Amino acid sequence: MSDTPSIREPVRRTRPARHHAAVSCDIVTDLCAALFARLCGYDQRVRARQYMDGLLRAEGRKSIANIAASVGVPGDEQRLHHFVNSSRWAVSPVRGALAAYLGGIDTAAAWVALPVSIPKTGRRMAGVSSHFSAEAGRRITGQRAWGMWYASERLVAPVSWRLGLPGTSPAPRELPDEPGASAVQGCMADLLDEVPSWRGDPRLIVTDARGGGRAELTRLLSRPSPVAVRVSGHTLLAVTGRRRGAGSAERLAPARSVLDRARRARLPSRGEDSAATARVRLPGPRGTARPGTPSEISLLGVWHEPRGEPDEFWLTNAEPRSPQALLRVTRLAHRVDTGWRTRGRDVGLRDYEGRSFQGWHRHMTLASCAYAMAELRSAGASGGFSPAA
Structure with a gap:
């Protein structure tokens, strides 16, 4: 019997009734309750909900000023700025709760690690450097980031992020329980190491290493998970x-x-x-x-x-059952890439303008939650989450 990890067809689970009610009634309220239960205090939970509502409603660039104008009252811009950049709360529990929530709705067929470049004009922002962007096909000035996306046959959504920092050694963590600041070389490894903490049954991890060297391929394909x-x-x-x-x-x-x-x-x-x-x-x-x-x-x-x-x-x-079985899973990478360029733009995944590494991670976490909300609302409206017969 081979010890090579195998690719299994996605398991279709009967969705819990509470999720069906949330999708058909108010997915935002249900999802926020699941995601922010561990935030310290009522005020933080209110700000988190307010920020995500703003990401979904604000027109144009999702700056804090636009977010506050779309959902708040005078004074909320400063409160939201403090919540994202200075208030003490960790992103890791929120990301774990998002992964668990999505997994309770539909079992992931794969986790997709997507490398992206985010153009920026100001060099004082966290992680900005001049680098080659595969998406643009040229060198750009901007941030290099890696996102880990939940991907099933019915929906995709980002869950966790790493921001590559210029230099060769990791920077110290800004707060306990926050993702460490990683040099570019360590971002992918950090994301891959995080995935097993979200569930006990690892699924296939799909990523793009075009342009990478032999050493990078060896590290990826030597991992125990498929x-x-x-x-x-x-x-x-x-x-x-x-x-x-x-x-x-x-x-x-x-x-x-x-x-x-x-x-x-x-x-x-x-x-x-x-x-x-x-x-x-x-x-x-x-x-x-x-x-x-x-x-x-x-x-x-x-x-x-x-x-x-x-x-x-x-x-x-991994040892696929057939080429077609693996082909169906790799198609998820294309859906994730499309989602990054369309819905990701709409909920502000490219729009954080602050200088704080900590603030970038918090914005990306809340924007990922907003992405999941929009995805679940869309799937619910189209009947994508009707109860199993």
Whole structure:
């Protein structure tokens, strides 16, 4: 029996009745009660609810001034500014409560780690640097962040965040129980280490490592939990082949050429994405498997058109039931990316203008809750959470 983690089909659970009532009546009240039970004092719970209402209602940029103007009274701008930047409350319990709440509605098919760049004009804001943005396709001045998103077949929502800070060593934590300030290299590892604390049954973690080096791939695919990583077609992989009269031998080949045989054997059907897999290894310094990595991993190729080379390449340390099962899970990464660019913009995930690292994390946490509210409201209005028959 293989000890390789397997990819299971998402389990459809019967949703608790209280969540159905919340979706159909007032999801905001129910969700806020679940998220902010551990905040110290009535005033903090009021400010948290007020801030999220403002994120959902305010037009244009979700600045504190606009948030306060949309939901408050004179004086609330200063109160909300204090709540986000100076009041003593930790984001970790709120993020854990959000993960638990979403998991109680629909079991996650995967957790998607999304790297993003947030353009900023002021260099005094937390984490601002000049860096290459894969989203923009060029160098920008802004923040580099990583978000961990809950993703099921029916909804996606961000839960936790890390902000990369220029430099090579972590900065000290600003408050107890807050996420540590991480150098860019440590952000992904911090997020991956946080996920197991949210539930006891780890799901597949999906992420994009195009442009990353061999060391980053090795760290990701050597984790005990199942991981699927998108890579470039130029990524070199070790493939075991057979030489005439010489038995088997290992050769290095780019990912795009490894699946040539699968492409020739069965072309994808027109109008639908199709997939095929091959068993490969991560090459070591001299073309051998690096110690500590799985002896073999799977390469998934995805075709959007019926002919030609695959359009996407994924590496995974999990053992899928079929290429199509893994394909369905990796599609969640596209939904998360779309959500970041659309609903994420609408609830202000890009809009924090303060200079405080602590304030950035609090804003992103509250904006993530607002995103979940909007997603659940939308799904409830469309009948996406009708009780199971």
